Amino acid sequence: MLNKGVEIVARKAKKKAARKPARKVAKTLRRGTNRKQEPIDLYYWATPNGWKISIMLEECALPYKVHFVNIGKGDQFKPAFLKIAPNNRMPAIVDPSGPGGKPISVFESGTILQYLARKTGKFYPKEERKRVEVDEWLFWQMANLGPMAGQAHHFRLYAPEKIPYAIERYTNECRRLYGVLEKRLKGRKYICGDYSIADMACIGWARPWERQGMDPNDFPNVKAWRERVMARPAVTRGMAIKAEPSTMIDATKDKAAFDLLFRQGAKK
Numbered sequence: 163m164l165n166k167g168v169e170i171v172a173r174k175a176k177k178k179a180a181r182k183p184a185r186k187v188a189k190t191l192r193r194g195t196n197r198k199q200e201p202i203d204l205y206y207w208a209t210p211n212g213w214k215i216s217i218m219l220e221e222c223a224l225p226y227k228v229h230f231v232n233i234g235k236g237d238q239f240k241p242a243f244l245k246i247a248p249n250n251r252m253p254a255i256v257d258p259s260g261p262g263g264k265p266i267s268v269f270e271s272g273t274i275l276q277y278l279a280r281k282t283g284k285f286y287p288k289e290e291r292k293r294v295e296v297d298e299w300l301f302w303q304m305a306n307l308g309p310m311a312g313q314a315h316h317f318r319l320y321a322p323e324k325i326p327y328a329i330e331r332y333t334n335e336c337r338r339l340y341g342v343l344e345k346r347l348k349g350r351k352y353i354c355g356d357y358s359i360a361d362m363a364c365i366g367w368a369r370p371w372e373r374q375g376m377d378p379n380d381f382p383n384v385k386a387w388r389e390r391v392m393a394r395p396a397v398t399r400g401m402a403i404k405a406e407p408s409t410m411i412d413a414t415k416d417k418a419a420f421d422l423l424f425r426q427g428a429k430k
């Protein structure tokens with residue numbers, strides 16, 4: 163376990179917003195499932211990929227413990243973490259009450275979202291046609307919006323040299339993708355009609371869209387959706403989870419963190 167003892171304890175200011183979903187869970191538990199639900203271990207750092215899972219856990223009011231994986235310091239390479247997340251990327255979870263009542267570890271944020279959605283029966287339609295739609299947009303985020311926005315951030319903010327071709331390429335790809343989302347959101351409140359794990363997957367990347375070179379006024383439907391999703395109390399709580407400021411490292415200023423994050427090779 164990383165950062166032993168690091169556990170998110172209910173903060174006073176958040177208590178009020180948390181009250182309602184917590185009651186809902188108690189109700190579910192009384193209906194016959196495990197009354198003493200053990201908390202899920204969340205391996206997390208405050209980034210768009212990490213937020214997907216803190217948001218989902220908050221939305222489902224599942225009990226969880228946060229273990230900070232300080233990716234600027236190399237926690238993602240610790241053997242204990244690699245056992246559950248062999249791609250040395252967070253987020254990951256360990257659910258002590260997995261299938262058959264036994265623990266299960268899950269890595270890759272899309273897989274974790276689907277797992278938690280199946281476990282709780284929430285934010286993931288049961289009807290096959292509707293479920294396929296949610297999967298389409300979830301995978302759209304995983305294979306498109308996330309990687310392209312990630313590269314846009316890299317070349318616009320982190321790369322030591324400013325390479326116009328790379329900046330233009332990834333900024334344009336982001337613009338294309340927000341254009342696709344803009345059309346999709348026409349006449350829809352959320353990406354698949356009802357709020358789902360597809361929205362949770364996309365919101366973290368859309369939140370810093372100005373860093374990707376976007377002008378919010380170009381995409382009014384995305385702008386309204388972004389505000390709608392970010393106004394949800396569970397989303398606010400999920401995105402507010404941060405490690406101690408003193409442990410945060412800015413890879414644009416810290417060479418060791420930069421090399422650790424951006425000069426990785428194959429490890430034995």
Ligand SMILES: N[C@@H](CCC(=O)N[C@@H](CS)C(=O)NCC(=O)O)C(=O)O
Nearest residue numbers: 209211233238250251252253270271
């Ligand atoms: N496809 C992965 C991507 C996860 C990912 O890229 N995580 C980054 C932070 S946003 C990370 O852990 N980076 C550590 C590293 O680069 O070593 C997922 O969605 O779970």
